[in-house]
């Protein structure tokens with residue numbers, strides 16, 4: 001029998017992390033009688049006086065959110081990382097290792113209106129978000145080894161607040177995922193003298209099997225090794241290392257690309273599509289300021305949980321927690337669905 005990727009289960013390697021994913025496309029046929037999510041629709045009021053992220057609202061801790069008109073950043077009232085905390089004692093025991101973790105956490109509102117999301121904002125408004133990401137990154141990267149910009153969109157991805165916003169957590173250390181990427185990208189560069197993701201972009205452009213969006217500055221693909229059903233990577237085609245390397249033109253193109261991609265996500269299952277997304281680029285801070293970043297390529301990752309519809313999601317549970325990640329439809333099938341779905345928003349079009 002000949003191997004057919006859409007029919008025969010197989011494993012794929014993520015070269016960025018060294019982890020494998022099991023692809024079992026034949027499982028898409030199975031019936032689903034498990035949990036159904038509540039479909040997320042954009043039904044927020046423009047302003048909610050009880051929502052702490054809305055302009056002018058007093059937050060539970062007594063601070064007042066400013067009456068902002070574009071983006072707005074404030075220190076998280078419940079930060080996971082603080083600057084001034086004692087470090088744990090060092091230990092020689094390999095079974096009880098602990099290390100210092102310092103940092104800060106900020107919340108960044110994208111827009112004063114609660115009823116908007118990135119796909120329903122204008123490219124100019126998304127441009128303001130990108131400019132604010134860069135402003136924050138410029139400030140925080142001087143001090144911190146890792147500045148993680150991330151957005152949880154939708155309650156099913158842990159978003160605790162129905163208002164367009166993201167978070168920025170800055171760390172005095174490299175967290176696990178960036179540390180893995182740092183090692184793998186560096187090793188690839190040592191052997192091939194090329195950034196892994198530049199080679200990957202070239203290969204994806206040749207193969208044309210997993211491309212979702214392609215423009216001169218950005219490539220969006222469902223990666224060969226995607227874990228989540230409709231996971232994508234948005235990769236710089238200009239060998240950018242960090243988000244603050246971007247030129248004005250690259251920022252403008254990024255705003256268009258983000259809008260197009262997030263509209264496609266909303267249109268895929270005709271809902272306000274939940275996801276977690278975030279930016280990865282070369283590490284920063286005094287420790288990395290003079291180290292080579294030649295092996296890095298700036299990229300964002302999008303992890304939407306939906307599998308079959310607005311109400312049926314992928315669960316990362318038993319086998320995934322105990323053995324390895326597993327997916328059903330192939331990345332090529334997912335890319336084709338995303339490529340073919342309209343770039344005009346399903347309800348803004350009405």
Ligand code: H2U
Pocket residue numbers: 052053059060061075076077078079107151152158159160161166167
């Ligand atoms: P999420 O929607 O991704 O949970 O982000 C919202 C963040 O906003 C969350 O980390 C913070 C929460 O701690 N927050 C405040 O700092 N103050 C508030 O009054 C509400 C929420």
